[in-house]
Amino acid sequence: MTTVLEKSSATEPATPRERQRRRVPIGRTIVVLLIALFSGWTLWPLYWMVSTSLKSPLEATNLEPTVWPHSLTLDNYQGLFSSSIPFGTYFFNSVLTALIAALVAVLLSTLAGYSFSRGGYRLNGVTSITVLATQMLPLVVLIGPLYLLLLKAHLLNTYLGLIIGYTSFALPFGAWMMKGFFDGIPREIEEAARVDGYGRLAILFRIVVPMSLPGLVTTAVFVFMNTWNNLLYPLTLVSTDSRQTLPAGLMQSFSGTFKTDWGGMMAAALITSLPLIIAFFAVQRSMVRGMTAGALAGT
Structure with missing residues (x-):
């Protein structure tokens, strides 16, 4: 009798809930594989850098590239501070x-x-839209008038x-981002402070x-990252090494007519990327909170 019940239960079709439980591990596996694929695709340039x-100049320019350097060397990093390239000044x-x-x-x-x-003034909406x-x-459109303005003010090649x-x-960008945060703050708090005698700036x-x-x-982090990566402004407004920044300075230093120092360029690019990576992970929670708060306030 028990064997007949076991056979009948084994042949019964699976319920919808059981089918869903079977599909969940397959769906998770696909998601994990896709995340791993895109992570590898994103991190591969960093690994290659x-x-x-860490490769020697001969191995870095080899026609058959190696995934991992055969002989590790730190000469490319030492050359940044011992060669004629003013890397420290750029940094x-x-x-x-x-x-x-x-x-x-x-x-x-x-x-x-x-x-x-x-602001409750009449042209508030028009002004904000104009700024946006x-x-x-x-940048290409703005660089010409800005160059002439700084030329007349004698501010070229200056900090x-x-x-x-x-x-x-x-x-x-910063004004509209801050507007989204301020829109999410209740006005009643400001009204209570005004009753206590506080002024606008206070x-x-x-x-x-x-x-x-x-x-x-x-x-602040977004402005810092955009400023750090800006190439067009320093390339146009600065012509001396004493005031040049990293993006323009490195582009002019490692790319030659007949030879390119790939090892030194990658070492400089890695050191240049470190402040951005450190800044991002240091304020990652604040950035996520800030972006979500600004997005919700703007809706």
């Missing part, structure tokens, strides 16, 4: 201009974003000229800004 930076200039541009852009974006969010419309203009160029292009810097700290961090 690290691998090439210092990039850090200085990117940090100052990020701080200035965040300060001005905070004021502009708060004005767009809380400037992001539609590419101040670079910072002005970086900040001017980052302001529209409310902004003592109450609103501390509440929108993830937004400030997100805006």
